[in-house]
Each structure stands twice: as C-alpha cells, then as structure tokens.
Amino acid sequence: MTARGPAVIVGASLAGATAALALRRHGWDEPIVLIGEEAALPYERPQLSKAYLAGQREARHLLVAPEQRFADNDIELVLGHPVTELHPAEHRITVGGRERPYGVLVLCTGAAARRPGFPGATLPGVHLLRTLADADRLRAEVSPGTRVVVVGTGLVGSEVAATLNRLGADVVAVDPFPTPLYRLVPTAVGEMLAGLHGDRGVRLRPGRTVREIVGGRRVEAVVLDDGERLPAQVVVAGLGAVPNAGLAVSAGLEVGAGIRTDEFGRTGAADVYAAGDVVEQFVPHRGRHERVEHWKYAIQQAGAVAATIAGTPTPLDESPWFWTDQYDVHLEVAGWPDAGAPTVVDGAVGRAGEPGEFLARTVTAGRVRAVTGVGRGRELRALGRRLAGGVFHEETDEMRGSAWISD
Template identity: 40%
Template sequence: MSGSDPIVIVGAGQCGLKAAETLRAAGHADDVILIGQEAHPPYQRPPLSKAFLKGELARDRLWLKAEAFYVDQRIEARFGTTVTALDPGRHRITLGDGQKLAYSKLLLATGTRARRVALEGVDLPGVFTLREIADVEWLTTHLKPGMHVAIVGGGYIGLEVAAALRSAGLEITVIEGADRVMQRVVCPEVSSFFERLHREHGVTIHTSTTTRRILGSERATGVELGDGRTIACDAVLIAVGAEPVADLAEAAGIAVDNGILVDEGCRTSAPDVYAAGDCAAFPSARYGRTLRLESVQNAIDQGKAAAKSMLGEDVSYDPLPWFWSDQYDVKLQIAGLSAGYDEVRIEGDPEAGAFTATYLKGGRPICVDAVNQPRAHMMARRSLADAATGRQAAE
C-alpha cells in the first residue's frame, strides 16, 4: 500500500461496501481496501431465500455495485481472500496466503454464519444451510419438483425457504422445537397466521418437536424426531438462526459477547478497530440494553456510521430497527422490537390476509408487525421513531 492512512475493511457484504462507499463520499483520499472471503463481489443476501431461490432473479442481479464502481472509487477489492489473524498492537492483519497488511483503522464487518447444531448426521451430503450464493446454487441444482425437504427450524429463513421450495413443487416438512413458528420474534396471532398460510399451501409443520438425528449413510435420507418418529426426505435444511462471526476479534483479545462489542461510535475495545453490521453488539439507549441486529437496514446504516466514526465524526448509533419477510404472496414488515411486550392489539382482518399487530409495554407502542400493510408499516416507523425522540428530549 502506498498511503500513510490506509483503512482496511474485513467483510465484503452490504455493511463493508457501504462503509467503503461512505469513506470515499466523505473525502477519504488514502487507500481503502475491501476484503471478502467469498469470490463474489458484495451482493444482496435477502433474495437468496426469496427471488433468487425461486429463479426469479439472475445471479448478476444480486450484485450491489458494478465492477466499474470499485475502479472509479479507487476501492481495492480483494474478493476470495481470507484473514487469518489480527494484531491490534501492530495495526496489521495477516491474510490466508501469509501476506501482512498494515492499517491506520480497521473495520470488522464479518457478518454471521449459520448457527451450528450438534446433530448426528449433520455432516452428511444433502444437509445444507442457506447463507451464501453457493448454497442456493446447490439447492437449485440438486432439488427437483416432487422431492421432499425437511426443514429444521421455523423462523424467517426456514419459512421463506419453505415457501420458495413449495412454490417450486417440492414437498416440505418444517420441524420447530418451540410451540409455534417464529415464536422468538412475533406474537401468537402472527404465528398462527403464517402457520395457516403454510398449511394451506401444503406444507407439513411439526411444532413443539425436536430433531434427534439425521438419518442416512452415504447421504441424508430422513430425520428422526425426538419422539422416535421418522420422516423420509431427500434433503435437510438446518435453519436454526445465525451466530456472529467474531473469531478474528476474539483471538485478538477484543471484547466479544454475542457479537463484537462496540460503543455508540462503533469502536471496539482495541484502538483503531471498529465493528459494524450483523457481527457487532452495540449499546442502545432506545432499548436500554446491548443489541445485535441482523438486518439489511442495520448493515447499511451502521456501516455508514462506522465510516464516519473512523474519519473522526461524532457518531451515536441507535436506530429504530425494521425488518421484512416475504412468504408466498405475503409480506411481513416489522418496525421496532417486541421484547418485553405485555399487550397486543390486532387491527384489520387476519382471515383476509391484511392486518397489523401493535405490541405495547405499559400502554406504550414498542413494535408493529404489518402483514400486507406497507402504508401502516411506514407510519409505524415514523411514529415509533418520533416517540423515542420525544422521550429522549424529555429526559
């Protein structure tokens, strides 16, 4: 590197890309190096379990920027490159080929990986997760209409994949250990709506059901449930959530607790090392606790905030989270976080497929789920953000 103020970004997803873009837009003239483990340029991940899986979106439509962007913006793109070590004291990282790179500031935007499960048979061919382009391409190559897929996990990813594969003519069984699907993030009324939606499309759902092991010798041929029942299938999707990729930071002695711990300016416990996106856990005055968010919104906004912070701008990152999920012809949009709610108000008609669920805590709205109600979602985002601003001003 030729410059004296090089900024290195480890992680070439939406967060890392937005940080690189923001650095250039803010006038950083020295080197910007964007390192990604996948051979692909930064791409959209949400369509992997939606439009891309259904074949409605070509691979090159996933790219977030054209190749010329990296040249025009003088962003040194190193895709297909691993980082094996971080030395905060010497301000340098080590790459998979042994090369060492110095940095003035470093951003860790390493994202998440599929959560591991300790199941017998989990390493058999035919058992897969869905986090990368390669996962989807394996699916579309090996799975054909009429085949049977068992999905372990009834959260967002599990249900989105169930919808996409069922629409493509595959037989689907969802196995969920909790009492209802999406239990961690939505109220019983919303869970019931989506359970009914999937059953109406021919998906078999087992709730309050554990998976004991995956059956097969040469490849996965079924799953054995906790009660001893077996389900024959052609493939098994493990969709039990994600975990932050914090190994590099932890090995370097940086504070980690369900993510790389950062302050409101995205700074880690190591000097000149920042973290943002799905891998970062930040303090939220809005919610009075440490948060780690897995969303496109957070990846983009925190990547931008981290870039500004690296350039010396005073940053206090504390967003109103929002998310979405597409299943069949239904769009679920969530504004806020529902944790700790003590009341739910339903408006609209779930039977008609369009309604909202407003979560309240002590009589105050804290989150709104909007099902096929995009206008209500936007209004909820504004009202929840305004309410939080008003409370902070009053305090």
C-alpha cells in the first residue's frame, strides 16, 4: 500500500463508485468513504438521453452497483452532501459542515452541463440534461406533438433529438456546424447521421446559432441568427459539459481543461488522485494531456487509480472508445477523431436515411488515429485496442478497393 488511513472519494459518479469497489478488489483494507452531491446512488449517465428518457429503462437499471454491494464491501456512502473545502496539506476535507481527514483522496466530481449564454435561457421550458432529475423534468414536458428545439447536435443533442422524435415530438435541431457529431466523426458519417434525422422527421438547421429564446411565463420560440423564428414549447441545450473543478482550483491543484493528472491519475498534491470527466490526464502515446468524457474511459481511469493507490502502479495509456444509439442505428468510435483528416472507408456509408455498414479509418501521417463504424463492432473494437501502440495504414490489396474521402 502506498498510503494509510481512510480513502475518501469525492463524487459518487461512475468513476467514483468504480474506484471505491476497485480499491477493495485490490486489497485495500482501510476505510473507504464515497461522498456524492446527489442523493441518488451512483448511476451511469449514457442512457439518460436514450432509453431512460424514452421511458424504456427504470432508474434502478442505471445503477453502477446496488446499495448492498457497497455495504458488503464496507464502503460508507455519504450522499446528498457536497464537499465544500479541500485542504491537501492537512489531508482533510469539509463536507456537510464537518471536517473529515483522509489518508488518500480521489476526486471524481465529474462535469456539469454547459449553460447557454443567450438571452432567455433561464425561461421555464429550457432544459439541460446531465442528471436523473434533469431527464425526469424533460420527459414530463414532452408528449406527442410537443414542439421541441434542440440546440447542439453533439452526442447528447443528437441522441435527445432522436429520442424525442420517437416519442412523437415535433423536433428541430440547431447547430453551428454543418453535420451532427461534427468533431467526432468523419464528414461522410456526419452526413449519414443528418440523413437519418431528416428521414425520420427531425428538421435540422446546420450552420445556425441561437440569437435568443423568447417567451412570457415560459418559452414560446427560439430566434436564430438569421432571424428565423422556431416555435417551441420545450428547448433542450446540448452544448457540452464543463468539468466540476472548482474544489481543485480553490485547493491550488493544477487545472487546465480539467484537473491535471499523470498517467497514473496522480495530481500534483501528495495522496490526491482524480478520475473521470473532471480529469485532464497525461496520455503517454499522445505525449500530452487529454480530457475524455466517455463511459469506458472513466472506468479505466478509476481502475488505474485504485490499482496505483493499492500499491500496484498502473498507468493508463489507452485510446478512448464510445458509442451512440440514434433511432435503430448503433455507431461506434475508437481513437482520437480529427474532422479535418482524410478517411479510408471499408464498406459503404449509408445515404438517403440509411446507415449502411462500414468501417472508416481516420489516417494522418500514415497512421490510423481513429476508427468509426456501423455494423462492424467486433472489428472496430479490436482495431481500437491497438491504436495506442500505433497502427500504420498501408496500401494493401485488401484496401485498394476502399473509397477515399477528403474531409
């Protein structure tokens, strides 16, 4: 063991709960305390914009682990209380007005949905989506025929647009970029996604921004930069997330795009680690710090931190992997996307509202940097696992029939 005394984990998130349970698996026999600002047990967020929002999955099915598993592992849960102070030099925190000492601390405070800055964003009927409570409030206001404007077609915005469309809402999606998931997938794949939405009735407004939201007692319309007025009863802002790094900033930890850590999850303060969406971790094969907000990466970071704390230093040097479900299409992405890089496509990217079946390799300087696919999941994940070690693209006989797309 590299430290003694209680292991205190701030943030009852996916990363926080994973770290707590992993510490026990690695033989940590000191007390473990998991502290969360939300009153709910730790849960996973990916389905909030999909099955949970659609009413197809209950909250209990989103839990990282049932409450009994934490009890069985002698993990103390302190839920519904934010940590208000961190004093690394003194190895103590303040939670609920009470000071608690720690032997080792793990910050898993996650991220918050980015709030829109345009006028009218605080009107009733304007929603963010980051928590169970957010999803419950949004779902309660949507029924067949509800006029919804989704602002942003990144992962959350695209998924929300698809889910609410399937619930019968009248959906318009607005984004300054030309295609959905613009920064995450090759242009041809973004065009395919735009076709999926359009074919199913979602009206896209690419290349547009919101000037203001107007209304009296609640939202009535969204006015775009070109003057178009979109009637709206509900607005959903899917504008990305901001790391909850305030505690780290006030404690004097190094914070860039998130709390800076090395590849082991260690911050610059003794016995203080971090994992999950709040982290900007050093990635050895990239040679720089990166902030990754994906489900699997949070689990991997938490596991690496737990192993290192327990005395088996374990660096994380992996490429990220994530998926999105929109309508009946399951799209996967592994690696480090670059919207401006050329892409080699095996198979066919769909058009006219069909997804196709394909594996698209993003290639820069002769190396595969990312891979995107539909219907080729096993192949994609196998290739994705190799990306950190370097995969060189070569013009083999197999690849000569591939279609080159200039993004």
